[in-house]
Amino acid sequence: MWTLRRFPLLWLLPALLLVAAFIAYPVAHAFWTSLHRVNLLFPGEPFVGLENYQRVMATRQFRTGLRNSATFMALAAPLVVLAGVAIALFLQRRFRGSLIVRSIVLLPWVLPGAISAVLWVWVFHPSFGILNGVLRNIGAIDSSIQFLNTPSLAFYCVLVAYVWTQIPFAVVLTMAALAAINRETLEAAMIDCRSGWKRFRFVVFPEIKAMVVVLLVYNALMAFTTYDLVYAMTGGGPGTATTLLAFQVWREGFSMYDFGAGSAVAFLMVLVAVAVIVAITRALPSDLFGERP
Amino acid sequence: MSVRGLAAAAALGAGALALQPANAEEITLEFVVWNYALDVIQDNVRQFEAANPGIRVNVTDYTWPDYQDSLVLRFRGGTRTDVLYGGQDWLPAWAAAGWLAPLESIAPEGAVATLASEMAGFALSDVTYEGGIYGLPYYADTISFLYNARLLDEHGIAVPTTWDEVMEASEALKAAGIDRPIVYEYNQELPNFFDAFVAQVYGRGGDLFDDELNAIFDDPDNAAYQHLEWLREAFARELVQPENHESNVITTMNTGEHAFTVVYNYVLAAMNNVGAQPLAGDFQLARMPGGEGATLGFAKFYAATADAAADPARAEAAWKFIEFMAGQPYGVAKRWAVEHGLGFGQLPLLDDADVIEAWSGWVDMDVLSAQVASARAGTWTEWTAVWTAFFRPLLASAMVGEISVDEAMSEGAERWNMLRAQFAGR
Numbered sequence: 001m002w003t004l005r006r007f008p009l010l011w012l013l014p015a016l017l018l019v020a021a022f023i024a025y026p027v028a029h030a031f032w033t034s035l036h037r038v039n040l041l042f043p044g045e046p047f048v049g050l051e052n053y054q055r056v057m058a059t060r061q062f063r064t065g066l067r068n069s070a071t072f073m074a075l076a077a078p079l080v081v082l083a084g085v086a087i088a089l090f091l092q093r094r095f096r097g098s099l100i101v102r103s104i105v106l107l108p109w110v111l112p113g114a115i116s117a118v119l120w121v122w123v124f125h126p127s128f129g130i131l132n133g134v135l136r137n138i139g140a141i142d143s144s145i146q147f148l149n150t151p152s153l154a155f156y157c158v159l160v161a162y163v164w165t166q167i168p169f170a171v172v173l174t175m176a177a178l179a180a181i182n183r184e185t186l187e188a189a190m191i192d193c194r195s196g197w198k199r200f201r202f203v204v205f206p207e208i209k210a211m212v213v214v215l216l217v218y219n220a221l222m223a224f225t226t227y228d229l230v231y232a233m234t235g236g237g238p239g240t241a242t243t244l245l246a247f248q249v250w251r252e253g254f255s256m257y258d259f260g261a262g263s264a265v266a267f268l269m270v271l272v273a274v275a276v277i278v279a280i281t282r283a284l285p286s287d288l289f290g291e292r293p
Numbered sequence: 294m295s296v297r298g299l300a301a302a303a304a305l306g307a308g309a310l311a312l313q314p315a316n317a318e319e320i321t322l323e324f325v326v327w328n329y330a331l332d333v334i335q336d337n338v339r340q341f342e343a344a345n346p347g348i349r350v351n352v353t354d355y356t357w358p359d360y361q362d363s364l365v366l367r368f369r370g371g372t373r374t375d376v377l378y379g380g381q382d383w384l385p386a387w388a389a390a391g392w393l394a395p396l397e398s399i400a401p402e403g404a405v406a407t408l409a410s411e412m413a414g415f416a417l418s419d420v421t422y423e424g425g426i427y428g429l430p431y432y433a434d435t436i437s438f439l440y441n442a443r444l445l446d447e448h449g450i451a452v453p454t455t456w457d458e459v460m461e462a463s464e465a466l467k468a469a470g471i472d473r474p475i476v477y478e479y480n481q482e483l484p485n486f487f488d489a490f491v492a493q494v495y496g497r498g499g500d501l502f503d504d505e506l507n508a509i510f511d512d513p514d515n516a517a518y519q520h521l522e523w524l525r526e527a528f529a530r531e532l533v534q535p536e537n538h539e540s541n542v543i544t545t546m547n548t549g550e551h552a553f554t555v556v557y558n559y560v561l562a563a564m565n566n567v568g569a570q571p572l573a574g575d576f577q578l579a580r581m582p583g584g585e586g587a588t589l590g591f592a593k594f595y596a597a598t599a600d601a602a603a604d605p606a607r608a609e610a611a612w613k614f615i616e617f618m619a620g621q622p623y624g625v626a627k628r629w630a631v632e633h634g635l636g637f638g639q640l641p642l643l644d645d646a647d648v649i650e651a652w653s654g655w656v657d658m659d660v661l662s663a664q665v666a667s668a669r670a671g672t673w674t675e676w677t678a679v680w681t682a683f684f685r686p687l688l689a690s691a692m693v694g695e696i697s698v699d700e701a702m703s704e705g706a707e708r709w710n711m712l713r714a715q716f717a718g719r
Contacts, residue, residue, distance in 0.1 A: 040369060041390055041675060041716075085408045121541070126473070126534060127548045143472045149535050151693065171527060231358075235480035239695040240686065247482070254362030255482075255682030257386065 026076045034263035041257050052264035054253065062265065065245035066272075069224050072159065072244060073276070076223035079163045081215045084170020085208075089200070091171065092178050109168035117232030120161035124148050148234055151241035157240050165229060166222065170215050177211035178204070211282050220276050225269065245269055315476055320610045321349045322601075323379040325364065330633055337625050341617045350376075356388050358483060361678075366600075368392045373400040374610050375601035379428050379594050381419035382484055385419075385675040388422040394602030395425030399612045408571075408639075409622055415590030416638030418670035428594025429619030430630055433638030434558050435590045435668045436492035437661075438582055444471070445576040450552075452579050456497070456523050459553060459582050463532040466552055472534075474552040475527060476545050480534030481689035487681045488671070489555050490688060494520050495669055496583030502672050506713060508706035511699075521691055521698045528692050547572045555581075558661070562634025565655035578660050580667070590668030592638050595619050616702045636665075676712035683708050 034052055036045045056062050091102050109114060109126070123130050126144035135141045147157045181204065188205040205212075227246040238245035245265065253262025331354055338350045355363040361383060370391070379393065388394050396405045405426050409417055416433040420426055440452060445462070448469055453459040463474040480486050494501060499516020503509050510517035514670050527533050536542045538555055541688035543563045546554055547570045554560075558578070567573040573673055580586035595618050597611045618625045623642055629635040630642060633652040642648050643662070652658060671677075684705045 040365065041386055041679070125541070125545075127545045127550055145533070146473075148537075151695075231482065233537075235482045236686070237479060237481055237537065237689055238535060238692070239690045239693040243481075243686070250362065251482075251682055253367055256679045258679075277601065 016217065030263045031267060033259050036260055038260040038263075039258050048260070052260045053268065056261050056264050057268070061240070061243070061248055061251070062245070062268075064240045065243050065248045066268075068155070068240070068243055069245040069269075070272070072155075072162075072221040072226070073220050075159055076162055076166070076292070077216055077219040079159075080166045080170050080210060080219045080223075083163065083167050084215065085174050085212065087167065088171045088174035088178060089204075092175060105171055106168045108165045109172075109236055113165065113228035114159060114232045116165045117229050120157070120164075121148065123231055124157050147174045151238050154234055154238060158233050161233060162226060162229055166219060170219070173211055173215060174208060177208040181207045183251070209284065213281065216280050216284070217277050220280060221273050224276065226275060251281050313490060318347050319349060320347065320350055320606055322375040322607065322610055322614055323353065323373050324350050324614070325353045325355070325374050327357045327360040327378055330629075330636065331356070331630070333632065337618065337628070341614060344617065345610075345613055348613065350614060353705075373600065374598050375607055376595060376597055376614055378431055379420075379596035380484070381591050381593070381671065381673050382488075382678050382681065384420070384427055384596075385422050385673055386678050388425070388427055389675045391599055393427050393596050394608075395422075395427055396429070396597065396612070396615065397425060399597055399602050399608040400616070401464040401549075401612075403713055404612075404616070404620075411621075411640050413590070413592075413638045413640055413665070413668075414672040415668050416592035419590075419592040419673070420594050420638075428592070428596040429615055430592045430594050430626065430638030431619065432559075432626070432635035433590065433592040434636030435588050435664055436489050436555060436581075437558050437561065437578045437588060437664055438496070438580070439546075439556065439561050439564070439576055440579055441546065441549070441555050441572070441575050442577045443572075444549065452587075453553075453582050454580070455584055456493075456582050458521065460523070460530075463527065463531070463553070467530075467532060471550060471552060473532060473550075475533045476535050476542055476551045476554040477524075477535050477690065478537075478539055478542055478554075478556055479692070480537040481685040483685075484678075484681065485537075485539065485557075487685050487688070488591065490517075490520070491671055492581060492589035493555060493583065495587040496581030496585060498585030498587065500533050500672070502709075506672070506674065508709040511702040511706035515698075518698065518702050520583075521688065521701065524692050525694060525698060529694060535581060543570065546576065549575070558636055558656070559634045562652075562655045567654075572711070573655075578656055578664065580660065580664055585667075586664070587667045587669055588664060589671055590665065591671065594638075633673075674713075674716070676709075676716050680705075680709050680712050 021059070035047060035049060037048045037052070038045050086220045087105060091098065091105065108253070111119070122128070124132075124147035126132055126146050126149065129144075129147070131147070132141070132144040135145070146155050185203060185207075189199045193199050193202075225246050226244065230242050230244055231247070236247050248268070249262050249265045249269070252265055253259050303394045324338070325625070331352075334352060334354075338352055343348060360378070361380075364374075364377065364383075364387075366372075368387070384393070386502060408429060409426055411499070412420075412430065413433055416430050419428075419433070420428040420430065444466070445452065448466060448471075450462045450465060451458075452461050459475070461714040466474040477487055478489060491501065495515035496519045497520055501508065501515075501517045509515055512518060524533075534545065534551060536545055539560050542554055542556055543560060545551060546564055549572050561576055561578055563716075564570060564576045565573045581588040595615045597608070597615060601607045619639070622635070623639045625638045627642055627645060628638050630637050630648050634652070634655060649658060687696070687701040687705050690696045691698050
């Protein structure tokens with residue numbers, strides 16, 4: 001008799017082949033590359049062990065990129081999730097025009113990173129930016145604020161732009177989790193507890209906690225590896241104020257033709273990402289990963 | 294129609310198709326470009342295809358910031374590429390890696406030498422590697438010092454001829470309410486950022502390297518060292534407004550709130566575009582400040598890949614295509630010059646009446662000619678592109694005061710010398 005249980009490997013084989021071809025092999029090849037001197041301008045690809053790792057970790061660019069990327073991730077991921085959950089809770093309510101508001105909230109999601117970057121440059125630009133224009137018109141400033149040209153401000157400007165682009169995804173997933181909560185549970189909570197905050201904390205949050213963990217992990221990884229939006233807004237500047245670690249992968253590999261060093265940076269990013277996933281899932285245990293709170 | 298009728302019609306159609314002569318001679322060239330004025334590129338390609346039956350050209354485009362890495366990936370991954378836009382800074386590395394072929398290997402004998410004899414000196418230098426000519430200019434230009442003439446007139450400020458005068462004029466304008474008089478294309482990831490710096494150093498009459506390719510810019514008496522100190526000072530005095538792309542330079546200068554910038558000449562054409570910019574006509578070109586008035590000249594060019602050169606049919610088609618785009622009578626180069634203000638490396642176009650008429654609308658031809666005549670080619674070696682990728686972030690950091698000028702120049706010189714030694718032993 002044919003059953004799915006009879007030939008499990010056979011049924012999994014098509015998917016496994018795709019995973020092997022498009023994930024396992026490239027990752028393994030990248031790891032191999034990181035252990036060899038692979039420079040397109042030099043013949044041969046000799047084994048060099050951890051030399052690429054030692055070399056890239058000794059550079060100022062790596063240290064700066066790591067610090068900026070870690071800070072960016074630590075700020076962006078919680079902000080996206082907090083804003084996403086708050087907006088999802090708000091949009092769950094029925095009010096006049098709620099469907100239109102929901103559509104507008106999703107808008108940043110459909111914009112490519114480069115387009116979002118242009119929009120935000122138009123917001124922050126000192127000569128023709130909307131924000132400086134408004135501040136000047138209301139008399140709050142005499143001369144333009146160099147938002148993207150001041151190291152201490154540029155980082156937060158790109159952070160705001162990045163969070164704006166990521167919020168819609170968090171909203172959609174949180175709304176899906178909210179919709180899955182048993183209505184009777186919510187009705188009982190309404191009767192038993194008048195405080196909205198307490199209802200959220202003790203009834204709603206436990207129900208959506210798994211999704212929040214997913215969002216935190218996802219956004220942490222996205223923020224840590226982000227490239228396009230920041231690149232298009234600032235090119236990593238001023239100075240190294242917004243230079244992220246992903247820039248270094250690109251620079252070592254494609255600008256310096258040193259794929260060994262580029263792969264080493266990429267694998268160091270993977271190690272950090274694994275550490276982040278473990279840290280988040282330990283800090284916020286949920287049944288999502290087979291752990292019981 | 295009955296099923297039988299349909300079947301008969303299908304059989305007839307199939308038979309007619311089978312009787313068509315097989316177009317075995319048709320060749321498709323893979324042409325890779327960055328996406329500046331893609332509509333014009335496509336139109337030029339259509340004209341080539343019409344004039345050359347049997348050769349089709351498939352255009353693939355990338356954005357300028359992504360171009361170099363996309364090409365490296367294509368070469369590395371073996372993606373078929375026949376003709377491409379090349380750059381002077383990438384040529385030595387790409388040719389040394391065996392990715393490009395000298396044009397002499399695909400062109401009829403003497404054809405390349407004839408075209409080379411009509412090329413501007415800096416352009417010829419930029420397309421030459423180890424004695425071989427690897428490209429014909431798509432465009433060749435200089436980096437120039439531009440200013441808002443109306444703004445300077447209003448404030449009674451003369452056009453500066455030295456960098457000290459630029460600083461003084463900027464301070465005067467700032468005192469008069471012009472907050473950041475200098476607009477500077479500042480993006481450590483773009484080759485332009487380094488090119489513009491070199492152009493300014495050339496303006497001072499200096500260079501970053503000596504004749505033996507030793508790095509000399511870490512000497513405090515060197516013009517490059519001094520100019521980085523100048524830039525750092527200008528940033529510190531809040532006289533500079535950085536812009537991370539030339540398109541923003543055009544818009545920003547057209548707000549009328551800024552006086553000076555250093556960019557490619559075609560940016561001046563865009564700034565003075567009457568149909569598109571509110572202050573068109575206010576901007577003019579001056580010789581690069583610094584006393585010497587020299588600047589960096591460069592060429593972007595059509596090149597053929599070694600892969601295409603290895604196949605006689607594709608090699609012949611590739612040469613026909615490159616010759617159409619950049620060879621005599623220079624129709625395509627002229628079109629770029631007239632319609633888009635792109636400079637050219639083909640000297641006969643300097644005397645072309647249509648070019649002169651079109652350019653007179655946005656630039657003083659006498660000043661431009663003097664600037665072009667004093668333009669110098671850059672120092673492009675197999676490791677220059679690698680080194681500039683390392684050096685640009687140092688420049689950027691030093692300008693805004695994150696590291697000292699001495700740190701930037703010392704680290705840059707150390708890396709240059711290390712790469713030079715590595716490549717010597719390759």
